[in-house]
Amino acid sequence: MKDISSWERIGFGGKSTLEKEELIHPITKELYLIKYPRQFKVGVSWEDITELIAADIGRLLGLKVMDVEIVFRNERRGSLLKNFIPKGVMNEEGGSLLSMFDGYEGFIESSLTVEELIEQGFQYMKQLHFWEQIKQDFIEMNYFDILIGNQDRHPYNWIILFESIEKQSFSTIYDNGASLGFRFDDQQLLAHITDRNKLEKYMRKSTVKGGLFEKKKVKSIDMIQYLSKYYKNESKSIVERIKQFDFEIFNKMIDEYEILSDIQKQWLKLIISFRRKSILQWLGEGE
Structure with a gap:
């Protein structure tokens, strides 16, 4: 899994139940979002990974789903999502x-x-x-x-x-x-x-x-x-x-x-x- 700690943060992803950061790719300048699994007092959450698996299932069904990758940023694991909204739309x-x-x-x-x-x-x-x-x-x-x-x-x-x-x-x-x-x-x-x-x-x-x-x-x-x-x-x-x-x-x-x-x-x-x-x-x- 790649480390994207060096990517520039440009926002915090708005209101959400999950902690997010909006990032920009250092070379392509494309926009991305990283989501971190929630932290619970009791139990676990591996929803960054289930985000990835769900996308795989969606593609096998022929659906339009996000591109998802599991990455590390500042020693934290999260799901990296490529922005899917066309510029200016x-x-x-x-x-x-x-x-x-x-x-x-x-x-x-x-x-x-x-x-x-x-x-x-x-x-x-x-x-x-x-x-x-x-x-x-x-x-x-x-x-x-x-x-x-x-x-x-x-x-x-x-x-x-x-x-x-x-x-x-x-x-x-x-x-x-x-x-x-x-x-x-x-x-x-x-x-x-x-x-x-x-x-x-x-x-x-x-x-x-x-x-x-x-x-x-x-x-x-x-x-x-x-x-x-x-x-x-x-x-x-x-x-x-x-x-x-x-x-x-x-x-x-x-x-x-x-x-x-x-x-x-x-x-x-x-x-x-x-x-x-x-x-x-x-x-x-x-x-």
Whole structure:
């Protein structure tokens, strides 16, 4: 892993749950962001590494994901992310866009649950005048998040690029680190690997924010079933790619990462296989 201690810091990455630094490459002058894993009083976090693995999974699914590299800066490990926003292109976070609609602030504090909550969230998405342009990417992001178990896809974790008056597009998928069991240490991972009941319980409790909510979550199974029911056409392509996920390439990739412990490698191979199988079962396409 390379050391980027000499890179110039030009900012601190704005408000975030993770400590960040904005950096500039000393030669190419390209912009980068380094994110450091959170420090908890109890437990661990290896979300810089899960950020890297999630990006690998996204690419295997044919999604637009960030370029991620694990580096050291001033003796601290973090994930280095290349800026994906084209120079001069205006952009806005989803949360800022949705909060402009009447009733949205009340909605995120509402007592709605399950399908009613998901449905209302999508009703706000449909009010975006460019919804048809971004709909496919937004739906695919949700399937991806359920596959990796992303716990933090709130509406400020996706961006719209305003390329012109006529053209708006969904950005590269970013902030994928709060996934893949990032809070589990090796002992906890091993317990889930060796105890099928524990693994199944972990999957049953799986939740997502769906890019719609900040403080609320819905069960992954409810989101999957909603998407397959109301966005059937948009779901077809990503579901097929999940079905055809190349575990030979993925497992080889995992084996080659020296930064991972043997237990982490076992876990990552198992959890993606298990989550994929669960998703297909929820869709009625179980093997």
